Amino acid sequence: MDGERRRLLVGTAGGLAALAGCSSPFEFGSSGSDATGEGGSQNLGDGYHAPSLEERPDGWEVTDTRRSTFEREKFGVGVKGYASTKVYEETALREAVSEKTRGQFDGRLATFFATKINLTGEATAAAGVDRISEFAKDRFEGELDNQNLGNVREVEPGGSTPDVGGEVYEYRGEYETPEISRTVDVPDVGTRELVIPADTLPVAGLVSVWKPSNGVAYVGGGAFPAANYAQEDTISITSEAGDGIDLVVRVNLGIDPGALRSDVVTMTEQVG
Numbered sequence: 001m002d003g004e005r006r007r008l009l010v011g012t013a014g015g016l017a018a019l020a021g022c023s024s025p026f027e028f029g030s031s032g033s034d035a036t037g038e039g040g041s042q043n044l045g046d047g048y049h050a051p052s053l054e055e056r057p058d059g060w061e062v063t064d065t066r067r068s069t070f071e072r073e074k075f076g077v078g079v080k081g082y083a084s085t086k087v088y089e090e091t092a093l094r095e096a097v098s099e100k101t102r103g104q105f106d107g108r109l110a111t112f113f114a115t116k117i118n119l120t121g122e123a124t125a126a127a128g129v130d131r132i133s134e135f136a137k138d139r140f141e142g143e144l145d146n147q148n149l150g151n152v153r154e155v156e157p158g159g160s161t162p163d164v165g166g167e168v169y170e171y172r173g174e175y176e177t178p179e180i181s182r183t184v185d186v187p188d189v190g191t192r193e194l195v196i197p198a199d200t201l202p203v204a205g206l207v208s209v210w211k212p213s214n215g216v217a218y219v220g221g222g223a224f225p226a227a228n229y230a231q232e233d234t235i236s237i238t239s240e241a242g243d244g245i246d247l248v249v250r251v252n253l254g255i256d257p258g259a260l261r262s263d264v265v266t267m268t269e270q271v272g
Contacts, residue, residue, distance in 0.1 A: 047082035051116035051218065053270045057263045059092030060112065070135070072127070079121040081217075088112040088267070090224075090260065097253055110260050112222035114271045124214045129166050133209045136219045137169055140207050144223065149173030149203055157206075159261055162220070162268035166210025172226065173203040186247070189237045194249050196233055202226035204261065208268050220268040224260040229253045 048067050064087040071080045090110040097109065119127055137154070144152045152173040161168045179198040183191050204226040211217040232250040 047080075047118050047120065048084040049082075049116055049118050049216075050084045051086055051114040051220075051271050053114065053267055054272065055270060056088070056267050059090050060088045060263065060267070061091045063087050063089045063091075063111075072123070072131075079119055079123040079127045081127070082118040082120070083115050083219075084118075085113055085115040088114075088222075090263070093255070093260075109255065110222065110224040110263075112264055112267050113220065114267070115219040116271075117217040117219070119215050119217060127211075127217070129209050129211050129217070132211065132217050132219070133167050133169070136207055136209055140169075140205065140221070141171065144171060144173050144203075144205060147173075149175055159258075160265050161206070162208045162265050164208050164210040164218070164220075164269060164271075165212070166208060166218075169207045169209075171205035171207070173205070175201045175203055177201055177229070186237050192235050192237060192247065194233050194235065194247075196231045196249075196251055199231065201229055204257070206261070206264055206268070218271055220271045222264040222267075224257065224264065225255050226257050228255040228257065 047069075050065070066085040066087070068083045068085075069081065070083070072078055088111065089108055090112075093109050117132070141152060141154075150173065152171060155170050155172050157168060157170045161170075177199045179195065181193055181195045183193050186192055202225070203223060205221065205223040207219065207221040209217070209219050230250070230252040232248060234246050234248045236246050238245045
């Protein structure tokens with residue numbers, strides 16, 4: 001039965017890689033520059049300055065860095081933004097799930113991004129939090145849609161949020177987990193079918209936008225499961241379930257959405 005339990009775990013966990021596939025609203029290519037996530041803001045040249053975290057919770061590691069530019073002009077007056085992003089993953093959770101599934105599943109479950117935007121041009125003052133938020137929110141929603149999440153929508157923040165002196169937006173989506181069934185042989189009894197029913201797993205996303213000065217703005221946030229994945233099926237190997245000897249198969253990935261949200265909030269407040 002241990003082998004069947006592992007296969008059930010793999011079948012459900014395999015789809016969860018989509019939960020945190022989104023990284024940053026400013027995702028236009030990749031750069032290998034500075035993948036440490038430590039220290040002060042670093043000048044990467046050509047107007048880019050890498051964001052930094054004063055500290056980060058245990059388990060989170062830098063997995064990618066990206067750079068992009070955008071320009072806006074009206075009546076001959078414009079602004080240009082140089083966005084530098086670092087992407088982090090909760091690797092400790094990933095390793096824990098991989099261990100539970102005996103290495104048969106190894107995918108992202110929670111990610112965080114930090115973007116620093118260096119603004120230049122005559123209209124930097126006009127590039128306010130509201131304007132930057134419009135762009136960031138549109139990109140973030142698109143990233144969630146691209147991960148095959150259903151019912152993606154903006155909601156009122158429903159928990160702790162970063163205190164960054166700007167705007168904070170929360171999103172919810174739903175990942176449909178498929179029904180998983182296995183026929184197993186029970187010694188001296190015969191075959192029985194184990195069924196983990198189809199379900200919907202909620203996904204949360206947080207995006208914060210703030211601008212401490214005319215020349216610098218920040219966007220930070222992440223995506224993570226908003227609930228643990230835990231299912232079970234009970235079948236009887238003697239008569240009806242609940243009467244005689246029952247066989248119970250449980251699937252529990254041990255995800256703590258409250259801790260993941262707290263990590264995203266803490267890291268957002270550390271971005272500089």
